[in-house]
Amino acid sequence: DIQMTQSPTSLAASVGESVTITCLASEDIYGSLVWYQQKPGKSPQLLIYGATILEDGIPSRFSGSGSDTQYSLKINSLQPEDFASYYCQNGLSTPWTFGGGTKLELK
Amino acid sequence: QVQLEESGPGLMQPSETLSLTCTVSGFSLTSNGVGWVRQPLGKGLVWMGTIWAGGSTNYNSAVQSRLSISRDTSKSQVFLKMNSLQPEDTGTYYCARQMGAPFDYWGQGVMVTVSS
Numbered sequence: 001d002i003q004m005t006q007s008p009t010s011l012a013a014s015v016g017e018s019v020t021i022t023c024l025a026s027e028d029i030y031g032s033l034v035w036y037q038q039k040p041g042k043s044p045q046l047l048i049y050g051a052t053i054l055e056d057g058i059p060s061r062f063s064g065s066g067s068d069t070q071y072s073l074k075i076n077s078l079q080p081e082d083f084a085s086y087y088c089q090n091g092l093s094t095p096w097t098f099g100g101g102t103k104l105e106l107k
Numbered sequence: 108q109v110q111l112e113e114s115g116p117g118l119m120q121p122s123e124t125l126s127l128t129c130t131v132s133g134f135s136l137t138s139n140g141v142g143w144v145r146q147p148l149g150k151g152l153v154w155m156g157t158i159w160a161g162g163s164t165n166y167n168s169a170v171q172s173r174l175s176i177s178r179d180t181s182k183s184q185v186f187l188k189m190n191s192l193q194p195e196d197t198g199t200y201y202c203a204r205q206m207g208a209p210f211d212y213w214g215q216g217v218m219v220t221v222s223s
Binding site for chain 1: 142144151152153154157165167168169201203207208209210211212213214215216
């Protein structure tokens with residue numbers, strides 16, 4: 001199974017700041033990396049797939065990058081609604097495995 | 108618009124069999140896959156299994172021996188059945204549409220508690 005390791009597990013930032021969350025795969029996933037946002041009490045929402053492709057309707061302040069085993073999610077100019085948990089997912093092969101999550105909190 | 112809605116019992120006893128239904132609208136089960144994802148309270152996401160557009164299934168090996176996913180395309184419903192429930196099966200169960208690997212639309216989730 002492909003293991004997905006996210007860092008940091010939690011992060012405090014202020015509105016207007018930029019943050020980066022990283023995801024490390026245990027093997028090369030050839031750009032097949034997916035990012036989700038989950039707000040408390042809500043279901044996850046697809047943000048990015050194919051490592052860099054923004055899902056329709058997702059603000060452009062979200063961006064993804066990376067290749068091979070290392071991937072990043074960057075959020076520019078944080079807005080109040082961005083404070084949530086973020087998860088990466090291996091999109092290469094089953095079992096579809098998720099990172100442990102990063103909780104982005106308001107400083 | 109695409110919608111998914113999970114339904115099923117909220118409280119189960121250990122060793123019982125869980126049956127959940129995911130009713131979908133806005134898309135066809137013969138054109139899209141539907142996966143099930145579990146989230147223990149306060150923890151991360153765990154994929155359990157997927158039924159694909161052609162009817163084939165994939166399961167997480169951790170639960171494969173206890174899990175069955177099926178569907179009724181005429182009713183736009185996907186079913187999850189998992190036997191021999193244990194307290195560690197407690198969590199929120201989501202069904203989600205899959206377009207390949209990404210889960211692009213999710214249901215609101217159903218909380219299942221396994222306790223005696």
